[in-house]
Amino acid sequence: MSDNTNISSAGNAPLNSASYSLYPARRRGKHKIFIGMAPGVGKTYRMLEEGHAFKHEGIDVVVGLLETHGRKETAQKSEGLEIVPRKQYPRDELTLTDMDTDAILKRSPQLVLIDELAHTNVPGSPREKRYEDVEVVLAAGIDVYSTMNVQHLESLNDLVARITGVVVRERVPDRIMDEADEIVVVDVTPETLQERLLEGKIYAQPKIQQSLDNFFQRRNLIALRELALREVADNVEENAIASTPNGQFCNIHERVLVCVSTYPNSVQLLRRGARLANYMNAPLYTLFVADPERFLTKEESLHIHTCEKLCKEFEGTFLRITDGNIANAIAQVAEKYRITQIVIGESQRSRWQMLLKGSLTQKLVRLLKNIDLHIIASEKMVSPK
Numbered sequence: 001m002s003d004n005t006n007i008s009s010a011g012n013a014p015l016n017s018a019s020y021s022l023y024p025a026r027r028r029g030k031h032k033i034f035i036g037m038a039p040g041v042g043k044t045y046r047m048l049e050e051g052h053a054f055k056h057e058g059i060d061v062v063v064g065l066l067e068t069h070g071r072k073e074t075a076q077k078s079e080g081l082e083i084v085p086r087k088q089y090p091r092d093e094l095t096l097t098d099m100d101t102d103a104i105l106k107r108s109p110q111l112v113l114i115d116e117l118a119h120t121n122v123p124g125s126p127r128e129k130r131y132e133d134v135e136v137v138l139a140a141g142i143d144v145y146s147t148m149n150v151q152h153l154e155s156l157n158d159l160v161a162r163i164t165g166v167v168v169r170e171r172v173p174d175r176i177m178d179e180a181d182e183i184v185v186v187d188v189t190p191e192t193l194q195e196r197l198l199e200g201k202i203y204a205q206p207k208i209q210q211s212l213d214n215f216f217q218r219r220n221l222i223a224l225r226e227l228a229l230r231e232v233a234d235n236v237e238e239n240a241i242a243s244t245p246n247g248q249f250c251n252i253h254e255r256v257l258v259c260v261s262t263y264p265n266s267v268q269l270l271r272r273g274a275r276l277a278n279y280m281n282a283p284l285y286t287l288f289v290a291d292p293e294r295f296l297t298k299e300e301s302l303h304i305h306t307c308e309k310l311c312k313e314f315e316g317t318f319l320r321i322t323d324g325n326i327a328n329a330i331a332q333v334a335e336k337y338r339i340t341q342i343v344i345g346e347s348q349r350s351r352w353q354m355l356l357k358g359s360l361t362q363k364l365v366r367l368l369k370n371i372d373l374h375i376i377a378s379e380k381m382v383s384p385k
Contacts (some may be wrong), residue, residue, distance in 0.1 A: 029138040030181040032118065034147045035232065037224040038216065039069075040202035043147040043186045044115050048077040050145065051113050053080065064112040065099040065130070066142075067119075071201060075127070080112075089124050096122040101133040106140070111143045118152035118170040131176050148172055150228040161277055163223045164215055178229070185232045189298050190221035254282035257339040259330055260307045260318075261288070262300040265345050265376075270307060271378055273343040274314040284316030285337055289329045327363035334371055343374045 034043040038155050044067070055061045057345055063083040068074045084107060087100035098121050104112055114137075119130040126132055151160040155172045161167045177183065188196075196202055198214055258273035262267035270286060275285040290296070296304065308318040324330035335340060344360065361375055 027141050028368045029141050029143045031179070032182040032184065034145070034184050035178065035228055036147075036149055037228045038149055038151075038193060038221060039187050040196050042070075043149075044074050046184070046186050047113050047115070047147055047275055048074070048081065051081055051111070052077075054111055056085060060108060060110040062104070062109040062112050063362070064101075064104045064114040065116070066113070067115045069202075070204065072093050072217050073201070084112075089122050091123070098125055099133060101126070101131065101136055104137055105140050109142060111145065112137060113143055114146045117148040117176070118172045119148040129172075131172050142216060150231060151222060151313050153177065153231065154230075157315055158226070159227070164220045164315050166215055169287075174258045177237045183232050185228055187225065189231070190218050191223065193221060194218065195304045204354050217362070219342060238317045247367070248324055250331065251336075254280040254342045255285065255338055256280065256282050256343065257287055257330075257334060257337070258311075258343045259287050259289075259345075260304070261345070262303055263345065264303070266303070267310065269343055269345050269376055270310050270314070272374075274316070276343065276374070277314070277316070280341070282341070284311070284314055285318045285333075285339065286311040286316055287321070287330065287333050288298045289326045290320065290322045294325055327360055330364060332368040334368060339371060341372050341374065342368070343376060345376050 034047050034135060036043045048063075051063070053062045061081060062221060063078060063081050064080055064084060065086070066074075068078070084100060084103050086097035087103070089096045089098065099114065100196075114130065114134055117134065121128055121130060121133070127136070131146075134146055137144055138328050150156060151164070151166075151168050152170055152172050153174060155174050157168055157171055169271075193202075194212065197208055197211060200208065203211055225254050254277075256273050256277040258270060273286070274284055276282075286307060288307065304320075308320075312331040320327055321333070330342070333339070342364070344364070361373070364373060
């Protein structure tokens with residue numbers, strides 16, 4: 001993927017000058033989040049660029065809070081945009097400053113740009129977190145553009161700590177992302193980001209080498225980049241599914257379902273399915289459909305238990321349902337879990353049985369849409385006795 005790639009949530013067109021006149025004054029503001037894998041990818045710069053574009057179209061735009069971190073390009077990009085003065089909080093001999101939410105509400109612009117969504121407000125502020133201030137602004141009918149890094153998302157906190165060794169203290173609840181009208185990934189390659197760091201475009205000189213040796217290691221940046229892209233892909237998929245009639249939507253993420261039975265080749269199928277899921281970086285599901293009119297023998301029960309245990313070893317989800325119609329059961333599970341790849345074994349029926357009753361494969365081909373079917377050949381095997 002090239003530098004400065006931007007992925008937007010499906011079904012939510014970017015705000016434009018026409019969109020402001022379509023909504024009543026009391027509507028809730030729209031929220032657009034610029035997300036990146038790490039500091040320095042250009043989130044704030046991109047947000048300011050769009051702010052200038054809207055101002056040029058005649059939209060009333062202000063900067064509610066800007067953090068340049070001493071970056072000259074970012075500071076220069078803010079020139080020409082109205083900036084709401086920060087509120088001052090005297091503390092002993094110091095004076096701390098933070099975003100003045102009341103001043104933004106009083107100013108009542110059409111669009112406000114607010115940096116660093118995960119920021120913790122200074123002591124004495126009306127609200128503890130900046131995202132809470134953003135919610136107040138949105139409730140007043142003002143559109144908000146904001147920025148954040150993927151490591152600040154609450155549900156990713158433990159994973160980010162394992163990847164980077166850094167426990168992120170400032171976090172944003174997942175619901176803020178879920179409720180956003182649009183999410184854009186501001187993306188650069190890890191190599192480009194390291195170059196920016198070495199050029200002094202992210203941090204001052206004393207902090208550069210320390211950052212390269214720790215958080216900005218290439219392996220960390222690769223993992224964080226994948227998290228950011230995946231998070232937005234999840235958001236795109238959920239929005240598209242919610243807005244598509246009858247749920248007819250081609251899934252973005254791959255999901256693998258392995259259909260096992262009492263035949264011994266089920267273990268082989270599971271291993272093939274696990275390799276496929278690993279290759280696609282996809283979740284693995286394993287399904288056993290029990291016949292309601294037939295009890296399993298002890299050996300068959302042990303075999304299915306082995307499949308379940310193996311599935312869990314592959315970090316998959318084992319599903320067991322009872323249904324007399326195997327093909328329909330598989331199709332229903334595939335729809336429920338939004339499966340994209342199904343792995344089954346070749347039919348164990350004789351030619352006469354397939355002529356009379358049809359094969360499972362033929363039935364699935366008729367029932368499934370937008371799902372790839374993998375039929376794994378194996379030596380002729382019989383059911384455990």
